[in-house]
Amino acid sequence: MPRISVWMVRTALLYLGIGFTFGALMLWNKGIPTQPSLWRLLQPHIEFLIFGWTLQLAMGVATWILPRFSQPPRYGNLALAWAAFFSLNSGVLLAAFATWQAHAFYGLLGIGRALELLAALFFVAYAWSRVKPLSTIA
Amino acid sequence: MPMLTRYYIKASFIHLLLGLLLGVLLALPTAADVLFAALRPVYLHLIILGWVGQLIIGVMYWMFPKYSPTQPRGNQRLGWAIFVALNGGLLLRAIGEALLSLAPESASGWLLAVSAVLLFAAGWGVVANTWQRVRER
Numbered sequence: 492m493p494r495i496s497v498w499m500v501r502t503a504l505l506y507l508g509i510g511f512t513f514g515a516l517m518l519w520n521k522g523i524p525t526q527p528s529l530w531r532l533l534q535p536h537i538e539f540l541i542f543g544w545t546l547q548l549a550m551g552v553a554t555w556i557l558p559r560f561s562q563p564p565r566y567g568n569l570a571l572a573w574a575a576f577f578s579l580n581s582g583v584l585l586a587a588f589a590t591w592q593a594h595a596f597y598g599l600l601g602i603g604r605a606l607e608l609l610a611a612l613f614f615v616a617y618a619w620s621r622v623k624p625l626s627t628i629a
Numbered sequence: 630m631p632m633l634t635r636y637y638i639k640a641s642f643i644h645l646l647l648g649l650l651l652g653v654l655l656a657l658p659t660a661a662d663v664l665f666a667a668l669r670p671v672y673l674h675l676i677i678l679g680w681v682g683q684l685i686i687g688v689m690y691w692m693f694p695k696y697s698p699t700q701p702r703g704n705q706r707l708g709w710a711i712f713v714a715l716n717g718g719l720l721l722r723a724i725g726e727a728l729l730s731l732a733p734e735s736a737s738g739w740l741l742a743v744s745a746v747l748l749f750a751a752g753w754g755v756v757a758n759t760w761q762r763v764r765e766r
């Protein structure tokens with residue numbers, strides 16, 4: 492697995508753990524009301540699990556297993572994949588932080604969402620040419 | 630395909646069917662509003678966690694690089710414990726959310742708390758059992 496995939500998949504795993512933790516705190520609090528402000532974790536919970544975990548895992552696995560090129564660089568332009576990685580993670584963190592505030596911080600949320608969009612653009616630009624038949628020359 | 634992966638995948642199909650069935654029930658005009666409000670998160674989580682999430686976890690367990698020649702899939706017992714915690718947690722949540730809306734005075738809150746602990750453990754269990762299998766080659 493290339494280094495970028497290790498970073499993407501391990502970061503995705505961390506979001507899984509933290510996203511489940513947020514979910515568990517809200518669920519506990521729903522059953523046994525403890526602290527009303529725990530409900531503020533709802534948007535970060537969704538952000539972490541949909542984009543931080545699911546999307547990022549898919550990006551990491553795709554970078555690893557999509558057909559490679561027969562000539563180097565065999566994984567394609569990895570700079571684009573790294574750009575997607577940094578953009579996605581800053582976007583997810585900003586969006587989660589913005590919505591966790593008692594009064595959601597809409598400017599910051601917008602920037603976070605724009606970074607997520609940018610990440611998807613980087614990743615599509617990266618992966619586009621690797622969606623191809625397997626190369627016959629090893 | 631390891632036996633545990635077959636369990637994960639088949640359980641994920643069952644969650645998908647249950648989730649879609651619940652979706653139909655919630656769309657019936659007779660579905661009471663309170664029940665709808667209570668079961669909407671159950672419906673969503675049956676699909677996104679019980680089906681999609683569980684399918685991903687089962688396939689990762691199968692296809693990710695081997696942990697070691699003797700323990701290719703990491704800790705197998707932990708793998709099974711995660712399976713039980715995930716499915717038990719989802720099931721308790723479904724029962725707990727329904728009971729909480731129909732009989733708020735019952736002890737159903739505890740079902741949600743136990744479900745929360747099970748799902749929390751399942752999540753970090755997946756992280757622990759997968760981490761070392763994600764590495765450069």
Ligand code: HEM
Pocket residue numbers: 510511513514515516517518521533536537540541669670673674677678682744745748749752
């Ligand atoms: C792949 C994993 C997951 C995803 C993608 C996910 C996604 C979501 C979404 C989209 C909502 C909003 C639901 C709505 O608007 O009604 C939500 C709510 C919630 N989630 Fe999750 N979730 C995941 C896992 C979990 C886990 C593991 C737990 C518990 C340990 C959990 C606990 C909750 C709770 C308590 C709510 C609030 C429900 C309410 O409004 O009463 N989630 N989640």
